[in-house]
Amino acid sequence: MGAVSRLGDEVLRPAGRWTPQVHRLLDLYAEAGIPETPRRLGLTADGRERLSFLPGTVPAYPMPEWVWAESVLGAAAVLLRRLHDASVPLAVVASGWRSPVREPAEVVCHNDFAPYNLVFTAGRLTGVIDFDHSSPGPRAWDLAYLAYRLVPLTGALESGPFTAAERAGRLGRLLAAYRSAATPAALVSTAVLRLQALADFSEAAAAELGNPELARHAAGYRVDADRLARGRLR
Secondary structure: OOOOEEEOOEEEEOOOOOHHHHHHHHHHHHHOOOOOOOOEEEEOOOOOEEEEOOOOEOOOOOOOHHHHOHHHHHHHHHHHHHHHHHHHHHOOOOOOOOOOOOOOOOEEEOOOOOHHHEEEEOOEEEEEOOOOOOEEEOHHHHHHHHHHHHOOOOOOOOOOOOOHHHHHHHHHHHHHHHOOOOOHHHHHHHHHHHHHHHHHHHHHHHHHHOOHHHHHHHHHHHHHHHHHHOOOOO
8 A cells, every 4th residue: 555666685665653563563573483574674764664575476366276275274374373473462562553453452463464465485375474554453353354365255356266165164274273262153253344344444545545446345345244244155
C-alpha cells in the first residue's frame, strides 16, 4: 500500500509511526534465530525504512500449482508458530501499531500471513515479508487467515483447488502442524470474523483511495464470510 523499491541487497519502504514497533518485532525474530524474516537496517536520510532483501519467488494470483503442496501447508503453519512464539514479549505493548490490537493479545500477529507475502525457493518456503500491519492479537486471528488463503477456504475471489472434503482434511493438518488446540469449526468461526474485519478495512481503503478493486475485494470477503458462517468450506 506504499511505494517499495529495491537497492541491491536492501528493500526501501515508507516508514510511519508503526515502524519502531515493527523493528522491535524483527529484532525479536533475529534474536530467536529465525532466518526467514527480513533484518532491519535502519532508515535512509529521507526517512525510509531499510530492510534486508529476501531472495526468491513471491507468488501471486492465480497461484502456481506448487503453492498447494502438502509440504507448503505444513511449512507455513510451522513458520507462523515460530513467529508467534518469538513475538510473545512484544504482545503486551498496546500502542504504536498500524493495525488495531485485538484481544486476547497472545502474540503479535502478522495480519496478512498468506502465500502472496511468502518467499519460496524452488518450491520451498524460505521467507515472509510485509510486517507493516502487524499488531498484538490472538494466535487464531493469523492462523484463520492463513487457512483462508492456503487450505484454501476462498471462493468468491479465488476458489482454488480441492473439494470440500479435501479442504476439511487440509484444515485439520494445518492446525496439527501449528500445534493448535483449536477445533476446525472454531478456526472457521474466527475466519468469518477475520473476513468481516478485512471487508470493513477494504471498503474504507477503497473510499479513501478511490480504488474500485478494493471495493470488489470487500464484497468478495463478505460473500466468503457468509458461506463459511453457513458451514460450507467451498
